[in-house]
Amino acid sequence: MFEGDKLLRVPGPTPVPDRVALAAARPMLWHRSPEFVELFKRVEARLKALFETKGDVLIIAGSGTAAMESAVANLTSPGEEVIVLSGGKFGERWLEIAQAFGAKPVELKYPYGRGIEPDALDECLAKHKDAKVVYATQNESSTAVLNDIEALAKVARAHDALLVVDAVSSLGGTPLPMDAWGVDVVVTGSQKCLMLPPGLAFVGIGERAWEKAKAARGHRYYLDWKQYQKAAKNAESPYTSAVSLMYALDESLAMMEAEGAEARFARHRLMREMVREGLRALGFTLYVEDRWASPTLTAATGGGVDPEALRKAVRKKTGVTFAGGQGELKGQIFRIGHMGAATPLDMVTTIAAVEMGLAELGASVTFGRGAGRALEVWKSWQSRCW
Amino acid sequence: MFEGDKLLRVPGPTPVPDRVALAAARPMLWHRSPEFVELFKRVEARLKALFETKGDVLIIAGSGTAAMESAVANLTSPGEEVIVLSGGKFGERWLEIAQAFGAKPVELKYPYGRGIEPDALDECLAKHKDAKVVYATQNESSTAVLNDIEALAKVARAHDALLVVDAVSSLGGTPLPMDAWGVDVVVTGSQKCLMLPPGLAFVGIGERAWEKAKAARGHRYYLDWKQYQKAAKNAESPYTSAVSLMYALDESLAMMEAEGAEARFARHRLMREMVREGLRALGFTLYVEDRWASPTLTAATGGGVDPEALRKAVRKKTGVTFAGGQGELKGQIFRIGHMGAATPLDMVTTIAAVEMGLAELGASVTFGRGAGRALEVWKSWQSRCW
Numbered sequence: 001m002f003e004g005d006k007l008l009r010v011p012g013p014t015p016v017p018d019r020v021a022l023a024a025a026r027p028m029l030w031h032r033s034p035e036f037v038e039l040f041k042r043v044e045a046r047l048k049a050l051f052e053t054k055g056d057v058l059i060i061a062g063s064g065t066a067a068m069e070s071a072v073a074n075l076t077s078p079g080e081e082v083i084v085l086s087g088g089k090f091g092e093r094w095l096e097i098a099q100a101f102g103a104k105p106v107e108l109k110y111p112y113g114r115g116i117e118p119d120a121l122d123e124c125l126a127k128h129k130d131a132k133v134v135y136a137t138q139n140e141s142s143t144a145v146l147n148d149i150e151a152l153a154k155v156a157r158a159h160d161a162l163l164v165v166d167a168v169s170s171l172g173g174t175p176l177p178m179d180a181w182g183v184d185v186v187v188t189g190s191q192k193c194l195m196l197p198p199g200l201a202f203v204g205i206g207e208r209a210w211e212k213a214k215a216a217r218g219h220r221y222y223l224d225w226k227q228y229q230k231a232a233k234n235a236e237s238p239y240t241s242a243v244s245l246m247y248a249l250d251e252s253l254a255m256m257e258a259e260g261a262e263a264r265f266a267r268h269r270l271m272r273e274m275v276r277e278g279l280r281a282l283g284f285t286l287y288v289e290d291r292w293a294s295p296t297l298t299a300a301t302g303g304g305v306d307p308e309a310l311r312k313a314v315r316k317k318t319g320v321t322f323a324g325g326q327g328e329l330k331g332q333i334f335r336i337g338h339m340g341a342a343t344p345l346d347m348v349t350t351i352a353a354v355e356m357g358l359a360e361l362g363a364s365v366t367f368g369r370g371a372g373r374a375l376e377v378w379k380s381w382q383s384r385c386w
Numbered sequence: 387m388f389e390g391d392k393l394l395r396v397p398g399p400t401p402v403p404d405r406v407a408l409a410a411a412r413p414m415l416w417h418r419s420p421e422f423v424e425l426f427k428r429v430e431a432r433l434k435a436l437f438e439t440k441g442d443v444l445i446i447a448g449s450g451t452a453a454m455e456s457a458v459a460n461l462t463s464p465g466e467e468v469i470v471l472s473g474g475k476f477g478e479r480w481l482e483i484a485q486a487f488g489a490k491p492v493e494l495k496y497p498y499g500r501g502i503e504p505d506a507l508d509e510c511l512a513k514h515k516d517a518k519v520v521y522a523t524q525n526e527s528s529t530a531v532l533n534d535i536e537a538l539a540k541v542a543r544a545h546d547a548l549l550v551v552d553a554v555s556s557l558g559g560t561p562l563p564m565d566a567w568g569v570d571v572v573v574t575g576s577q578k579c580l581m582l583p584p585g586l587a588f589v590g591i592g593e594r595a596w597e598k599a600k601a602a603r604g605h606r607y608y609l610d611w612k613q614y615q616k617a618a619k620n621a622e623s624p625y626t627s628a629v630s631l632m633y634a635l636d637e638s639l640a641m642m643e644a645e646g647a648e649a650r651f652a653r654h655r656l657m658r659e660m661v662r663e664g665l666r667a668l669g670f671t672l673y674v675e676d677r678w679a680s681p682t683l684t685a686a687t688g689g690g691v692d693p694e695a696l697r698k699a700v701r702k703k704t705g706v707t708f709a710g711g712q713g714e715l716k717g718q719i720f721r722i723g724h725m726g727a728a729t730p731l732d733m734v735t736t737i738a739a740v741e742m743g744l745a746e747l748g749a750s751v752t753f754g755r756g757a758g759r760a761l762e763v764w765k766s767w768q769s770r771c772w
Binding site: 006008010012013014015016021022024025026027028029030031032033060061062063064065066068069072073078096097100101102189191197198199218219220221222223224239240241242243244245321323 | 392394396398399400401402407408410411412413414415416417418419446447448449450451452455458459464482483486487488575577583584585604605606607608609610625626627628629630631707709
């Protein structure tokens with residue numbers, strides 16, 4: 001009955017706009033043809049603008065995890081000490097990848113539901129002077145926490161360490177000016193704020209990272225950055241490019257440019273406030289305090305209902321899909337994605353769907369209380385857009 | 387002016403049928419939703435039928451090279467001796483991957499334009515008794531050679547070695563019954579005989595390979611087979627599935643089933659004969675003798691023209707795209723792809739395009755001589771189909 005898509009409120013994949021989806025259906029191109037060269041060059045220039053970098057942005061056919069792995073395989077050698085900031089499933093993924101590639105990760109843990117304090121990184125780097133790479137997560141989508149990458153980058157640089165940032169569920173939805181903040185590597189995926197189907201991953205790489213990569217002996221072939229850099233000089237991919245997704249990417253980047261970065265970031269902040277305030281008005285407890293609240297997804301609990309029962313009731317009655325908790329948060333929270341091709345109006349229906357779910361579960365709910373609060377937030381929003 | 391696609395006669399990407407391309411544009415699904423579980427199960431069952439195996443077939447978001455790498459990282463340990471059959475660019479790729487992962491590959495070379503003699507593998511395995519994995523290429527698309535995998539599998543098994551086969555440009559277009567032939571690992575990609583856009587890769591894995599993988603210490607995370615096997619038990623991908631390409635895959639596998647394997651193989655053989663005979667009639671020299679001739683692409687030279695000049699003239703005048711030679715064959719041959727969504731009628735236009743290219747270059751050509759010969763082959767074709 002429900003075809004998902006516009007009703008998809010998970011932290012990725014996000015809804016794909018029709019013009020993006022249909023762009024992917026264009027006739028196939030040979031990845032060595034002049035037409036592909038043009039497409040590649042245009043997309044590459046747009047990606048550099050999105051990453052706000054003069055460095056390279058590599059395009060990999062694969063998921064965001066492939067891009068993460070590349071940042072371990074290309075920057076470390078077996079036995080090398082590295083620092084991993086870990087406060088959720090995706091921080092833990094950095095840890096697992098580092099272990100799988102034989103590095104010796106020092107795990108700097110921060111509590112679920114909070115971000116990492118930059119001072120903690122400072123202390124850790126002072127203690128582990130051999131560690132020259134720090135792996136961080138901008139948006140920990142398992143807990144809905146946004147970390148302060150600007151501050152972390154300053155600390156890393158003060159210790160002459162590289163900062164590698166997983167921005168899979170945030171790039172495009174919140175600021176991450178790579179060069180201005182001094183971030184050395186940024187990885188992201190196609191199916192979040194970029195409004196594409198899953199299947200492409202991107203790696204922004206600065207000069208210091210290229211320098212470190214020279215000596216790194218981590219095993220890599222498909223994910224060898226140098227091959228991508230070399231091929232990009234001829235506007236090619238070293239292995240067959242995911243052509244249909246490249247068409248789609250060209251279209252989605254054009255849409256993102258047309259909206260503009262500032263307006264896009266403001267839209268994501270507004271959606272966050274509408275969802276948070278709407279949920280609060282319905283008696284839910286937000287899992288993350290305001291200081292660390294993610295602009296791309298919100299995690300909540302309480303409201304007098306079981307999070308899993310609520311998710312099921314909402315989906316059955318309205319077709320709107322939320323995500324549950326992952327790992328040790330399974331059954332403890334529900335997560336609402338609000339990134340990419342989503343609008344403030346969508347947040348009103350999202351909160352309305354929560355109200356309907358509550359009613360389905362027999363909980364006491366005044367229809368319109370949460371949705372109304374979301375509208376109030378929208379009305380009061382001080383921004384040139386929306 | 388030309389939109390490629392139906393005129394794409396390269397060894398991949400191949401034309402994508404409209405119904406496959408449009409399937410990929412369907413509304414996005416959450417990769418953890420019940421609807422995706424159904425899609426995953428259906429696709430997985432169809433893939434096992436295509437691979438003719440009762441073993442696992444893993445679906446990876448990435449290019450065929452990612453699947454190749456997985457067969458090195460999951461089966462070997464650094465320092466381990468392995469055998470690589472190498473007679474073109476893709477055999478050489480096995481060698482490069484093995485080296486990148488610290489294995490010690492023994493390169494068993496065979497000449498460009500010919501297949502490997504099974505006896506040569508027998509001798510090599512007798513000499514290198516520690517080597518327990520053989521990396522082979524079914525269809526060496528840089529030279530248009532089809533190797534005899536059935537014979538190679540027998541030899542490998544006699545020496546208790548695993549046979550890993552790159553079937554990227556052949557699976558679906560020529561027989562490779564994995565279990566019946568005793569092939570341990572088969573890798574392929576989406577953009578060849580499977581008629582999909584690039585971006586998915588597949589790995590068929592038999593029991594002996596799983597056993598060997600247990601002790602292998604090659605570094606892997608994104609390409610760790612065990613994670614895919616584990617996730618597949620819940621009809622999931624360990625990392626975000628390339629959902630739109632999964633829709634497309636479901637559609638293309640349905641089309642392939644409807645045609646039937648025997649008819650599909652016969653169609654590819656017929657297209658090979660039409661192209662080869664058509665080119666011969668026009669005075670070209672086929673790069674590969676009949677014994678080793680690939681059913682999915684044909685390489686040729688001669689005809690009194692420069693291969694690169696011919697490719698350019700054909701493309702400019704007719705829109706039909708051929709590939710050139712790769713590596714040391716650059717400028718020496720041209721290659722015509724005839725796999726996936728291509729028909730005998732397309733081969734008539736393909737040869738007609740060659741005739742037009744010859745005329746454009748001022749070469750002497752009797753229009754219809756090559757195309758007519760292709761039609762004669764078709765007319766005489768003894769097959770229940772076409």
